Amino acid sequence: MVGLRARLVALLVGVMVLAFVLLLVGVNFGLRADVHNLAQQRVDAGEAALSGAMDARVESVRSTVLQGSAETSLASALQSRNREALQSAASDIAVSGNLSFVVVTDAAGNVLAGSRAASGTLGKNQVVTGAAVGAVTGGLQLLDGPDLRALGVTAQAPALAIGMASPINVAGKAVGVLYGGTLVDASMKAVDDVSRFTGGETGVAVNGTLVATSMSTKEGVKETGTAVGDYTDVAANRQTFSGVQTVDNLAYFVKMAPLTSYDGKVVGAYWFGVPYAQFEAIVGNTLRQIVLWGLLGLIISAIAGAFFASRIGRAISRRSEEVNESAKQLRVLVVGGEVSGDHVVRTRETLEEIKSLVGRGNDSGEGALRTLTSRAVDDVVVIDTLTAELSSRMRDAATRVERLSAVAQELDELVAGARPSRN
Numbered sequence: 476m477v478g479l480r481a482r483l484v485a486l487l488v489g490v491m492v493l494a495f496v497l498l499l500v501g502v503n504f505g506l507r508a509d510v511h512n513l514a515q516q517r518v519d520a521g522e523a524a525l526s527g528a529m530d531a532r533v534e535s536v537r538s539t540v541l542q543g544s545a546e547t548s549l550a551s552a553l554q555s556r557n558r559e560a561l562q563s564a565a566s567d568i569a570v571s572g573n574l575s576f577v578v579v580t581d582a583a584g585n586v587l588a589g590s591r592a593a594s595g596t597l598g599k600n601q602v603v604t605g606a607a608v609g610a611v612t613g614g615l616q617l618l619d620g621p622d623l624r625a626l627g628v629t630a631q632a633p634a635l636a637i638g639m640a641s642p643i644n645v646a647g648k649a650v651g652v653l654y655g656g657t658l659v660d661a662s663m664k665a666v667d668d669v670s671r672f673t674g675g676e677t678g679v680a681v682n683g684t685l686v687a688t689s690m691s692t693k694e695g696v697k698e699t700g701t702a703v704g705d706y707t708d709v710a711a712n713r714q715t716f717s718g719v720q721t722v723d724n725l726a727y728f729v730k731m732a733p734l735t736s737y738d739g740k741v742v743g744a745y746w747f748g749v750p751y752a753q754f755e756a757i758v759g760n761t762l763r764q765i766v767l768w769g770l771l772g773l774i775i776s777a778i779a780g781a782f783f784a785s786r787i788g789r790a791i792s793r794r795s796e797e798v799n800e801s802a803k804q805l806r807v808l809v810v811g812g813e814v815s816g817d818h819v820v821r822t823r824e825t826l827e828e829i830k831s832l833v834g835r836g837n838d839s840g841e842g843a844l845r846t847l848t849s850r851a852v853d854d855v856v857v858i859d860t861l862t863a864e865l866s867s868r869m870r871d872a873a874t875r876v877e878r879l880s881a882v883a884q885e886l887d888e889l890v891a892g893a894r895p896s897r898n
Contacts, residue, residue: 488777510754515717518730521675521747526732528665529637529679529745533614536656537639539572541611544641544653553579553587553643553651561588568655575636576626577655579643582607584652591627597654602737606640606652613639613656614737617681628658635659635681635743661697663687669747676727678746679734680706685746690722698723709733709744719751726751 543549543564552560561579569577569590578589584598584607597603600622605612617633618626628634638656642649657663659679666677670689678688683706690698701723705716709731716731727748734743 488773491773491776514728514749514751514754515730517675517749518717518728518747521669521673521677521749522730522732522745524673525666525669525677525679525745525747528669529615529734532657532665533637533639536572536574536637537611537613539568539574540577540613540639540641540653540655543568543572543577543655544643549579549653550643550645550650553581554645556587558588562590565590565653565655568653572655573657574655575657576628577653578626580607580652580654582649582651586625587651589627590655593625593627595621595625597622597625600654602638602640603652603654606642606654607649609642609644609649611639611641612737613637615659615734615742616736616738617742630658630660633681635679635686659687661687661699673747675747675749678703678748679743680731680746681743683707686743688746692723703729703731703744703746705731706744710741713741720748722748728754 546564549561549564551557552564565577565579565588568574574590576589576591576593578593578597579587580597580603581587583596584600584603585596586593600618602613602616614637616636616638618628618630618636618638620632623630623632623634636656636658638654640652640654643651643653663679666679666687667689670677676688676690678685678690680686680703683702685699685701685703688698688701690701692698703722704720705718708714709716710733713733715733716729718729720727720729728751729746729748731747732745733741734745736742
């Protein structure tokens, strides 16, 4: 049979284990929700930083092209159709602005010279045609095959680029266009800068694949051309996406947002992700700490419970011994009462025989009378002795009864944990 001490310790440990398990379940759900919110805030900030970096690069290209178109030497070379001077000016502008391409066209969009081996026409490029009528225009745009060939750029069409065009004016009239920009590809520095400053991975996707990214393979090759999921919903429905994606067998918590061109069309998507293992590590480490400290708490509680249960057990054991001793004393009283009763019966019988012998009044009865008298006297002595002993025992029994009452009250306090009310 399991003792009270073991039952108390088992009850304490069981309650604490149940509470601990419920705590773990609640913490797990709550912590995962908080970590998800943290991941969302992280990718929101990262995507905003990437978008801001692209906007800053657009402004940088715009400033470079505007400054270049304002140079009088460029206007003079354009008037004289000095292709060598135009090519030199275009190359200088490309270097100063770190641009992928710079070309000079006439008012009809025909390429006259460029920083690369440029030739052909950009007459269908809306950024160039807009500048030909006197408007500075441009931004993010997709370049098709003819445009890329005219710019002398080797890239797979359609290619995403930041392109700006500014009119070259002579006497207030646009006589040509300066068109320059940079390709959004593996060489784009902005995505690497954002990745370095935010600690996440960045990318720009076109048609469902990354054309620029901070991610590299083990060999150090940029992972351009890698497909990313959920692109269709982002591009077609102009919706953002946040969730877990797997890229190159690695899970990321990602945010994707539409990337719009200068004329408001969705031409791609911003991609920002953080390895999901970072957030899983937060949950795992926190739960491990809780488990370790929880186990330590359970061990301390079990030891403390065993200590207090032992004290309670010893207190109950002492009270039990007192109860047993009082019961033994009561049994002595019962036995003494039974012996006293036997002597009383015997004395009564002796007295009746004496009465009978006295009634006969003969000599033969005198000897028997003396014998019975002596026996009666002995019984009276025994009865007197037992009576005195019983009187003493009864007083002790009264004390024991009071003590039993006190013991019962203390046991009630041990069981109930509070002093019982007295009516």
